[in-house]
Amino acid sequence: MTNIKDIAKMAGVSVTTVSRVLNNHPYVSTEKKAAVRLAIEKCNYQRNINAVHLSRGQTFLIGVVIPFTNHPYFGLLVEGISNEAVKNNYKLVLFQTNYKEDREVEALKMLQHKQIDALIICSRICNWDIIEEYVAYGPIILCEDTLGKNISSTYIDHYKSFSKALEYLHNKGHHKIGYCVGRKTGTNSKQRESAYKDFLYKWKEELKQNYIFYECFNFEDGEEIMQRLIKMNDPPSALLVASDQVAAGILTCCKEHNIHVPNELALMGFDNQPIAKVMNITTLEIPLTAVGRKLFLQAINSSIISHEEIAVKLIERQTV
Amino acid sequence: MTNIKDIAKMAGVSVTTVSRVLNNHPYVSTEKKAAVRLAIEKCNYQRNINAVHLSRGQTFLIGVVIPFTNHPYFGLLVEGISNEAVKNNYKLVLFQTNYKEDREVEALKMLQHKQIDALIICSRICNWDIIEEYVAYGPIILCEDTLGKNISSTYIDHYKSFSKALEYLHNKGHHKIGYCVGRKTGTNSKQRESAYKDFLYKWKEELKQNYIFYECFNFEDGEEIMQRLIKMNDPPSALLVASDQVAAGILTCCKEHNIHVPNELALMGFDNQPIAKVMNITTLEIPLTAVGRKLFLQAINSSIISHEEIAVKLIERQTV
DNA sequence: GTAAATGGTGAAACCCGTTTCAGAGCAAGG
DNA sequence: CCTTGCTCTGAAACGGGTTTCACCATTTAC
Structure with a gap:
């Protein structure tokens, strides 16, 4: 597989310049930019994303913890998260826990290991003290009232x-x-x-x-x-x-x-x-998809801790 | 953050030895193993998974393409895939396409970029020629009849x-x-x-x-x-x-x-x-969860191309 | 006319593991 | 006593990007 060095050689520039072209940095002359683009096309060059992740320390992956995938409540919630993720160029890693604590811990560990940039827990099973052990490693967002805690959440009262x-x-x-x-x-x-x-x-x-x-x-x-x-x-x-x-x-x-x-x-x-x-x-x-959307946004804007309460609305029909 | 070098220094061994301990390789003396373990514990050392991925060229991530998360059919299918993934220590990356072709292409690109080890497409929208462009980059598994094609599948006739x-x-x-x-x-x-x-x-x-x-x-x-x-x-x-x-x-x-x-x-x-x-x-x-299970197993045993037909069974109840 | 800002470039350090390879030490086999 | 062969170890290469920094060449500012 061709790598960035090969491209640099082909285009007659340094790897730095290739990197700049790849990342749309300013300060690259039009000719060199064109030369790099040409080389990339010729070789059908593909960046090794894992190298990018290592270098940047970011993966554009957000973890989502749910007990079951096969449930409309979580289906809609994930749909909301997913739609917003698409818009922001993130991908979701799904953790189906079946309400097993160790599966939730696995997700937390992935956060610790930097394999995901943030973790959204839609239905928590772990105790608070376990969650709190991991907040240092990256943003954890919850779908329950975390008021008073240093953890963002979107929740229903x-x-x-x-x-x-x-x-x-x-x-x-x-x-x-x-x-x-x-x-x-x-x-x-x-x-x-x-x-x-x-x-x-x-x-x-x-x-x-x-x-x-x-x-x-x-x-x-x-x-x-x-x-x-x-x-x-x-x-x-x-x-x-x-x-x-x-x-x-x-x-x-x-x-x-x-x-x-x-x-x-x-x-x-x-x-x-x-x-x-x-x-x-x-x-x-x-409004579950809206909840999902907010959860996602909190995950990527984790510098601001926020607690968003979602209002519910009574819909009168014919079973009462 | 402490890295493998720091641990090596602390334990008075080489990084190679640390790596061996981390990966349970044989041929490490009991004393050095103990020293490394101690250092790891002291520093609460965590491997940088992205570095591991880069080095190994494998991520233990399997992509799953579905049109909607909010549908019981796909819910059960993903549940089946997910359960088997847990057993095999893999995680799932979810691609909700909403039947948009470019979202499916994104998933294929992740395969190309080696961010996922394999891709399971539960409901295809792309044309065959597009899919076939990507088979060179990694295993693609489908949930429809691919007989005659060089692509594994689990399907219902x-x-x-x-x-x-x-x-x-x-x-x-x-x-x-x-x-x-x-x-x-x-x-x-x-x-x-x-x-x-x-x-x-x-x-x-x-x-x-x-x-x-x-x-x-x-x-x-x-x-x-x-x-x-x-x-x-x-x-x-x-x-x-x-x-x-x-x-x-x-x-x-x-x-x-x-x-x-x-x-x-x-x-x-x-x-x-x-x-x-x-x-x-x-x-x-x-048997959707069984289908999911098979899809997953095909994804990780991709060296063997297989086509698994799943039998359906008529359940007589009271609406006919 | 000189100082400061801006455009453009590449060497080298950095991110952090895994794996190859060469070699040392030591025991068993003939 | 010499050869295998096994255990154990670390230096160095490798995977493949990003980013810092130093530097040169132009412009622009005064």
Whole structure:
């Protein structure tokens, strides 16, 4: 393979000049520039990117940590990140963790080793102290509230939005409200839990543990929720579902079991995914592609630590 | 930052010896090994991966080209690739093309520049001659029939599987069969088209252009199909839908419009996604994660060109 | 007319590992 | 005792760019 030296020799200039042409630096005479260009074309010369990376200490690669690729929430988020990455000439390295801590650490290590310029963690599993060990090595951006921490983030205030949704359901006359979330221990779930508890406290309702459903991620998880609902003596009259997919799954099962929505069971989704629109599910809109865009921009403008709160919007449809 | 030289100095050995320790080469005395390990620990030394890449000419990065990240088909495919990548210590670089040709070319260029060790193209948009320009630079793996070409692939014979599905519908008494696919011009769509035409020819049915629906990718696309079906004087009695998502969308709209499935309209999906199971959609199962796994393995064992055909399986449920 | 700024150029240092190769020391084989 | 052959080691070449710095030649400024 031809390298920069060969080109320099062919064009009768120094490697410095070739480098300048390659990088569009000023101060190269038109003739030499032309000679270099010619040589490059003749040899079909291609820069060795790894050498560039080594030299510059930058790779134009941004790491993205997600638990699953096969989920519309993360699909949209990555789509948002990806679109902005294209615009800025960055590429994405995907880390699918399946919520395994060591996979997240691997991503952090890649940051440490300078193989990626920044790391966006869309759903964190590691403890804070581990993350904080790595902030020295490069920008880490999170998709959860990091206020007070020296880490940029774009996030949704899940306490606020959950409260909003609960009040909405309450106003619609619901007193027996349950909810479905993904991981029991995630930051978001904890925020939601405290919103839920505060809500119950405010309205003097008692907490029923079986009104809370964990590990709800996908459409098909709706089925199990339905099974559990059917068996209850005193089922909730409304469910706040932290994902439109799951809400859609529940709704589909309701139709099969002839449970009328919203009369017998009100459903409220999250995200405002396309499926929510088609199935007329009342939901809280999260502009996920916009979130992705912001996350990316924070990753490349890491000198400024910022915390961007994203507002959610209640979309009234026909399941409440 | 400390580098290998510093470590060598500290441990009182040569850089070669340090390198040997780092790479677990044999023939290093126990004492020197220990000294090096100690120095590494003391300095919290981290190899500069870019230097390793440059030196070795390998990055342990595999490129993956997909049109959208936000689609269950590609989600599952990437999941399969990703899981196998983890096992083999590779990372994935994601190229979301949105079916833009230049984005695919960018991925090919990264292969040329040695920034990735191999490239998996899950849905091709570029012409063959462009792809073939780049095969010299590194392994390119495709997810479509490349028989006769010098390019490895894992693929579904869409002619065969579409024919199978059409015959199945025919056996069930359907004579007015339409179909829905994604891109009009993709290889898969062309194979399906010819299967469809051959089927019509065999049974002496005439081709109705309005029985064919293009640009069907997502759940929400079901709605438009429904709108078009409603307006037809002589609508098809069965639809072969090249994606469970779209089938699910159509099915949901059917329920809204009180169109009985399968009596008034039979639906047959593709992929056997979870949603097909929940909604009881008859479908052709494609083991997407297995496909992903094979694609990855072909990418790293590129010395052997192979063509793996994946069998599809008809899953009978309640929409036909 | 002289000083300062600007355009243009290349040698050499730098980024940081891996790998080749030559050689030393020592034990086993004949 | 001599030859292999194995263990162990480091100097130096190599991968291939970017960047600093010194320097010369023109312009422009005053």
